[in-house]
Amino acid sequence: MIAFSAMFSSAFRANAQTRFYLGGDAGINLVGTFDEDNHVASLMLSPELGFQIGKRWMVGSKLTFNAMTSSKDEVSVTVGNTTISSDEALLVAGINPYVRYKCLDIRRFGFWLEGSAEFNKMLTSDDDIGATTVGLGVVPMLTYEPTKHIVLYSSLNLLSFGCTYTIVDTSDPTVPNEFYNVGFNVNASNIVKLGDISVGLLYKF
DSSP: OHHHHHHHHHHHHHOTTOEEEEEEEEEEEEEEOSSSSOEEEEEEEEEEEEEEETTTEEEEEEEEEEEEEESSSOEEEEETTEEEEESSEEEEEEEEEEEEEEEEEETTEEEEEEEEEEEEEEEETTOSEEEEEEEEEEEEEEEEOSSSSEEEEEEOTTEEEEEEEEEEEESOTTSOSEEEEEEEEEOGGGTTOGGGOOOEEEEEO
16 A cells, blocks of 8 residues: 555656646525425535646546435426426436546636546335436537636537436336437537537636
């Protein structure tokens, strides 16, 4: 173990352009009504960490955690053609390792291709239904570096390609137990819709 640590440290020092980075998303949402005691609350956490190797490679992973609960109505999430719902609470957790390659560099802007894998698990509080999803995907990205430590990025999901395989755990005979999805997501009409654009932030040490 000591020898391995020393070898890793030597390799890390030998590549002075290797930099560790952190980032991610977080959010809290509460929807309710004044005339009735009815509300839906959700909590989302998605930390991201990795290494930038040289100027053209990034290797890292995202962790996803999304919890939803409701006082009266059902909470639900759609997986493929199946909607998974619960009367009380629903949890989605997963991990998404990825590799990014910078194809084009113009001043502070960069155009990247990201290849990623995903593993997501969906659970309900009443254990009536759940799902497990695994998949692979490729998505282009744009980055902007205002400083040497901060990177702003946006994934162009409208030009993505992916394949997923889902296993549904349920005793309901009307719900399919497994299904897959393969294809491109090309939709030029989404380019000018600001609601479809998300911007993330990374901090490089």
